Amino acid sequence: MKDREFKAFLRGALQQEATVRNEKKRETVAGCREIMYEQLESLAEKRTGFWQFLSDVFRFEGLSILGIQAGVLLFVCVWLGTIDKVSYYISVFTPLFALAVMPVLLRSQYYKMGEMEAVTRASGTEIILAKLLLAGAANLVCITVVLWLALYLRQSGEGIGRMILYGLVPYLVAMTAFLRFIRLRRKERLPVCMAATAGSCVGWAILAKTMPQAYEASAAGFWMVLFFLFAGFFGREIGFIWEMKREGKGYGIID
Amino acid sequence: MELSIDRLTKHYGRKIAVDCVSTVMKPGVYGLLGENGAGKTTLMRMLCAILEATAGEVFLDGKEITALGADYRDLLGYLPQDFGYYPNYTAKEFLLYMAALKGIPREEAGKRADELLEVVGLTEAASKKVKTFSGGMKQRVGIAQALLNEPKILILDEPTAGLDPKERVRFRNLISDYAAGRIVILSTHIVSDIEAIADEVLLMRKGKLVSQGTVAELTKKAEGKVWELAVSPTEAKVWQEKAAVANLRHEGEQVVLRILSDDRPAEQAVPCDATLEDLYLQSFRE
Numbered sequence: 110m111k112d113r114e115f116k117a118f119l120r121g122a123l124q125q126e127a128t129v130r131n132e133k134k135r136e137t138v139a140g141c142r143e144i145m146y147e148q149l150e151s152l153a154e155k156r157t158g159f160w161q162f163l164s165d166v167f168r169f170e171g172l173s174i175l176g177i178q179a180g181v182l183l184f185v186c187v188w189l190g191t192i193d194k195v196s197y198y199i200s201v202f203t204p205l206f207a208l209a210v211m212p213v214l215l216r217s218q219y220y221k222m223g224e225m226e227a228v229t230r231a232s233g234t235e236i237i238l239a240k241l242l243l244a245g246a247a248n249l250v251c252i253t254v255v256l257w258l259a260l261y262l263r264q265s266g267e268g269i270g271r272m273i274l275y276g277l278v279p280y281l282v283a284m285t286a287f288l289r290f291i292r293l294r295r296k297e298r299l300p301v302c303m304a305a306t307a308g309s310c311v312g313w314a315i316l317a318k319t320m321p322q323a324y325e326a327s328a329a330g331f332w333m334v335l336f337f338l339f340a341g342f343f344g345r346e347i348g349f350i351w352e353m354k355r356e357g358k359g360y361g362i363i364d
Numbered sequence: 365m366e367l368s369i370d371r372l373t374k375h376y377g378r379k380i381a382v383d384c385v386s387t388v389m390k391p392g393v394y395g396l397l398g399e400n401g402a403g404k405t406t407l408m409r410m411l412c413a414i415l416e417a418t419a420g421e422v423f424l425d426g427k428e429i430t431a432l433g434a435d436y437r438d439l440l441g442y443l444p445q446d447f448g449y450y451p452n453y454t455a456k457e458f459l460l461y462m463a464a465l466k467g468i469p470r471e472e473a474g475k476r477a478d479e480l481l482e483v484v485g486l487t488e489a490a491s492k493k494v495k496t497f498s499g500g501m502k503q504r505v506g507i508a509q510a511l512l513n514e515p516k517i518l519i520l521d522e523p524t525a526g527l528d529p530k531e532r533v534r535f536r537n538l539i540s541d542y543a544a545g546r547i548v549i550l551s552t553h554i555v556s557d558i559e560a561i562a563d564e565v566l567l568m569r570k571g572k573l574v575s576q577g578t579v580a581e582l583t584k585k586a587e588g589k590v591w592e593l594a595v596s597p598t599e600a601k602v603w604q605e606k607a608a609v610a611n612l613r614h615e616g617e618q619v620v621l622r623i624l625s626d627d628r629p630a631e632q633a634v635p636c637d638a639t640l641e642d643l644y645l646q647s648f649r650e
Contacts, residue, residue, distance in 0.1 A: 142545070154514070156438065156467035165464035169457075221448030225509065227414045228442040229465035230434050236465065357433020359414055 115140055159239075162231060166239040170213065174240070177209045178247040185251075186258055195259040196268060197317040197324045199275040201310050206251050207283035208306045210244040214291070215299065223361065233361030234353040237291070241350070252276050274332040275324065279313055281339035288346040291361055365425060365516060366390055367411070367547055372420035374406050374571075381406040383571035384420065393543045395562030396551035397640075399648050403571040404551040405445055408521050411549065412442050424517075438467070441515030443506045445522045445551075451495040455486055455505050458494055462509040473512075480508040483538060485531075499526035507535065511542070518542070520550040524557050536561045555641040565640065567647055574647060579640050586638035586646055591623045593633040603629075610645050 118140060157165070185202045192198050214237060217223045227233045256276060260266055283306040290302050316323055323331070353360040367389040374382040382403040396404045409415035411422055413429050413436060422429045429436045449458060456477055463473030481490050484504040489497070494505060503526045510518060518539075524532050532554070539548055540561050552558060558565055559579055567575040567582070575582055590610070595603060600619040603609060607629055611622040622636070623629050624646045 155469060155472075157464075157469055161469075162464065162467065165470075169461050169464065216450070220450050221446065222450065224409075224414060224444040225442065225447050225462070225506075226465055228412045228437055228440055229462065230438050230467040230513075231465045232434065232437060357435070357437075358430065 115144065156230060159235065162235060163239045163242060166236070167243055170216075170240060171243065173216075174213050174243050175247055177212065178206065178244070178251050181205050181209045182251045182254060185255055189255065189258055189262065194317075194321075195262050196272050196275065197321060198314065199255065199259060199272055200279045200313040201317065202255060203252055203276040203280040204283045204306050204309050204313070206248045207280050207287065208303065210241075210248065210284070211287060211299075211303050211306070213240055213244055214287075218296070218361075227359050227361070232357075232359045234350060234359060237361055238350050238354055241347070248280070252280065268326065271324075271326065271329050271332065274329070274336050278332060278335045278339060279309060281336070281343045283309065285339055285342040285346055288343075288350075292346065292349055294361075365545075365547065366423075367517060368423045368426075369411070370421050370423065372407065372410055372422060373418050374403075374410060374415065375418045380571050382410065382417075385568075385571075385573045386420075387566065387573060387576060389547050389549070391543070391545050391547055392563035393539060393548045393550070393561050395558030395565045396549065396568060397555065397558060397565055397644055398551075398568035402568040404568055405521055406571075407568070408442075408519050408549065408551065411517075412440060412519055413437070438513065439516040441510035441513060441518040443510040443520045443523055445525075447506060449494040449502065449505070451493065454491050454493055455481060455497070456490040458505060459509055459512060463512050466513040468513060476512055477508075480511055483511075484508045485534070500528060500531055503527055504531065507538075516546050518546060518548045520548070522552055523550055524552050524554055532557060555639075555644050559640045567644070569647060575643075582643050583638045583640055586624075586643040588635060589624060589626055589646065590636050590638045590642045591625060591629055591633040592636045593621045593623055593630055594618045595621060608645065610642055 118137070185205060188202070189195060189198075212219075217226050217233075217236070223233065226236055231239075256269070256272055259272060260269065287299075287302050287306070290298050322328065350360060369385055369387050369389075372382055372385045373380070385403075385407060396407070398404050406415065410417050411429075413422075424432060424436060424439075450461070453461060459477035459480065460470075460473055463477060464470075468476065478487075478490075481487050484507055486501065486504055486508070489501065494502060497505065503523070507520070507523055510520065520539075523539075524535060527535060536557060539550070542548065543561075543563075550558075550562075562579065564576060564578055565582055566573055575585070593603070594615065595618065597619050600612060600621060603621055603623070604612075607621075608624040609621050610624050613620050622642075623633065624642060628635075
């Protein structure tokens, strides 16, 4: 009801006889209620944007994300110090950083918070995206530290490019598989995926031990192909999440 | 504001959880009644747009809710039936976390969290870890989080589960106050809760919406089908086997049975006023 109509309505009512007319009273109450509903709908509240949301996620989840990553980094650094051919074994350790991201992303599912979180403005999509951004940044720092340590231990910068590939390929394989299972809501396969990621470390170690030629300069092309292939797959998974966020749709697993 | 459900259906393989439900909801309190597995939770999850419907659509003021996305979720408050908490959070931290996910600015979130903790009677427990809370206290924190964004559509799945009678009354009053100009949908097995606050009741059975109306309209359907019969304790056992007995109480030497029957079950049986519980029991008799 327009303001003008309502005023005319009230004016009309005042000109009526003083006795309460139930019909008119009901109409007035209905009119007031309609105005109240209109006002409720028009009073859109201020909401935070993505970067503020990201900072909020960091405030609540940052400590656990960084804590797990720091723990893995310490473990990897100590282990690297005991190995001779460091560059061969970089690929053994980087999946561990991907593994450390997984409990963070599955936390809401484990604590049965997924349904409640999915109905919020952020939904599962923004929450996963924010956690991935934070954990991904922490991963990059950790992998850089590992590479620096490897260089320091080898006392040589030779083959740094290849070492980056040895580190990133297993990491991308693990993260792509994990995000794919979340996207396809294959809840039952996630523990298998986590176990497979842990197991892949052993696989990469066996490869380094039994096929050292895979880490020679001549195999760099093979690693490069793998890198571009899995970077593409990983980028596609991130693209799916971004698309869901843009469309305001839900993402992830809800029990 | 109008929430319109159009032939909403959900299949899980061959099982039909929600079967072609259609209704229109305007501001008011809607009570969903139905036995376990009637499809109440599935329907609520589809209304929250977290579960994809097999067929049918939900519209808010003529716009499809999944197309509205975050704008729709912004209007929603939801308390799931079965939910958990991050154990390391205090009640206040939990509300602040949920407020962050709902996009409420920090300064506003702090104020609202304090207000809501007071509303649900948890001010003194605000700095205690949620993991130390009783079931009723956890439920109250759940209700508080659902109200954080002052939702225009509030969906509560079994909100009174675990609440003691005093808390239930407090909750009922809170919802009645809150419902002005908003759509509140709640499901519960406690018929008296729905009777007390629902403007309209939706009765669900095997995924279908079998009845909808005000409490008065629905109880009218059970009128003339509720009888009271005073019998001896031995006869009472026989009656319990052969008729639908909604209630029994002892009065001196005799037992007064409340029987649901289309016809007068015995000469001495006297008709009595029907309640929503009678209709509920009658609807789910077999």
